[in-house]
């Protein structure tokens with residue numbers, strides 16, 4: 765086989781693989797003055813009161829914003845398969861843990877109680893209740909559910925008003941949560957044109973149009989300045 769024929773063969777095999785596995789990556793900048801997290805008022809429950817905590821709704825470090833759900837809203841096909849892993853939302857030290865995560869439509873979601881006290885898990889999509897169920901203590905059986913609709917699944921506890929959790933649910937699975945350095949990376953994005961939305965629980969949504977080309981990751985920078993409203 766000649767060198768040129770070999771190269772053509774390699775290109776024919778490798779290029780389609782590369783074309784199927786691009787990424788959308790970037791970061792979420794916070795350009796305003798970072799608010800100082802306020803103390804949570806957890807005194808009403810003696811167990812929760814033992815651990816003083818501050819409000820984790822807005823986490824800014826070095827001008828980067830954590831816990832922003834970045835997801836493709838237009839231009840993508842539904843996920844080819846639903847992840848078999850179960851998305852877990854725990855209740856630990858009277859806080860939802862993790863604060864924010866993601867699921868794909870059809871994926872199993874499980875609520876657990878790691879505390880020796882009653883939590884009443886109340887989940888919403890928009891203003892509609894998804895389920896509302898008490899978990900008396902850490903011996904309570906997990907609550908099993910399935911991600912049904914695209915959107916932000918909000919978690920509240922009817923006993924402890926400061927408790928908040930978020931699961932971003934997507935049909936296409938092209939989504940990520942910004943890390944404590946504000947960075948995010950959405951993998952397995954085929955080349956194409958997309959609308960990408962960022963959602964923060966206090967500052968709401970920002971959108972950008974993004975074109976992903978074969979062979980190079982698309983870079984996206986979102987910016988919040990702290991004057992925005994419209995999250996949870």
Ligand SMILES: [Cu+2]
Nearest residue numbers: 883921923924
């Ligand atoms: Cu609770």
